[in-house]
Amino acid sequence: MKTRDIFDRRFLARQRIGRGFRAICLAATTVGIVVLAMLLADVLWDGVGWLDWQFLSSYPSRFPEQAGIKPALLGTLWLMGLTALFSLPLGVGAAIYLEEYAPRNWLTRLIQTNISNLAGVPSIIYGLVGLGLFVSILALQRSILSGALTITLLILPVVIITAQEAIRAVPDELRQAAYALGSTRWQTTHYIVLPVALPWILTGFILAMSRAIGDTASLIVVGAVAYITFVPGSLLDSFSVLPVQIFNWASRPQKEFQYLAAAASIVLLVVLLTMNATAILLRNKYQKRSQL
Numbered sequence: 001m002k003t004r005d006i007f008d009r010r011f012l013a014r015q016r017i018g019r020g021f022r023a024i025c026l027a028a029t030t031v032g033i034v035v036l037a038m039l040l041a042d043v044l045w046d047g048v049g050w051l052d053w054q055f056l057s058s059y060p061s062r063f064p065e066q067a068g069i070k071p072a073l074l075g076t077l078w079l080m081g082l083t084a085l086f087s088l089p090l091g092v093g094a095a096i097y098l099e100e101y102a103p104r105n106w107l108t109r110l111i112q113t114n115i116s117n118l119a120g121v122p123s124i125i126y127g128l129v130g131l132g133l134f135v136s137i138l139a140l141q142r143s144i145l146s147g148a149l150t151i152t153l154l155i156l157p158v159v160i161i162t163a164q165e166a167i168r169a170v171p172d173e174l175r176q177a178a179y180a181l182g183s184t185r186w187q188t189t190h191y192i193v194l195p196v197a198l199p200w201i202l203t204g205f206i207l208a209m210s211r212a213i214g215d216t217a218s219l220i221v222v223g224a225v226a227y228i229t230f231v232p233g234s235l236l237d238s239f240s241v242l243p244v245q246i247f248n249w250a251s252r253p254q255k256e257f258q259y260l261a262a263a264a265s266i267v268l269l270v271v272l273l274t275m276n277a278t279a280i281l282l283r284n285k286y287q288k289r290s291q292l
Helices: 002-050 053-057 070-101 106-118 123-137 144-168 172-180 185-213 217-222 242-250 255-291
Strands: none
Touching (some): 070 106, 070 144, 070 242, 070 255, 106 144, 123 217, 144 217, 172 185, 217 242
């Protein structure tokens, strides 16, 4: 009887701890959602009235009523397209090599440790690397190509790590079954491992691109400018992006420019959500296909 009482007290204590932990998690989630909703409401309140076709199709100006985001918007689309083109094949290729081909020795462990450490390096450090490597050494100038390569360096560790986790999660029984049927390692990777891991690779890629589209520090170092009067026509042209333009407007004392910054933030959120929605649709498509 005494043992049963001790068990009951411990069970009730665990229940109380569980309820307390659930309450803490619920409170943290609620605070996050409420703060995010307040921020979005404030941005929408300030910026919706300034959203029109003239704002989207005009160039920056010192007169708020005439200012627009056309160069920054198109520069952001250029930058994200090039970054995706560079980072996805490089990141997935590196992850495939490290998980499926690389020998398990000290060198592989050293590379893996460095990749994990690089994922936490501040973005301005990548900006300095891009300035020294792409702008100075490779003489790519302060161009949109230099910016895209710099952002690729920024998100590449995240893409590699998430792709590795996705590949590692593929059951080893599938590989062994493919080998038993006579498949080579590349055939197994191409036809078995990648289709199963692709939905989760795309999930990690979405997170990495979400970080890339909002980065400002590295692009300012590389040479993204807030005031340009032309749209980039080639990879070696100067460029601007929405985060840099928002930062420039938000730092001005005139109240009208604060509203322009809020309007540009709304456009940036729409671009981000559109990009994420497209990636999620692709992920769901490949996920259903891998389950067939």
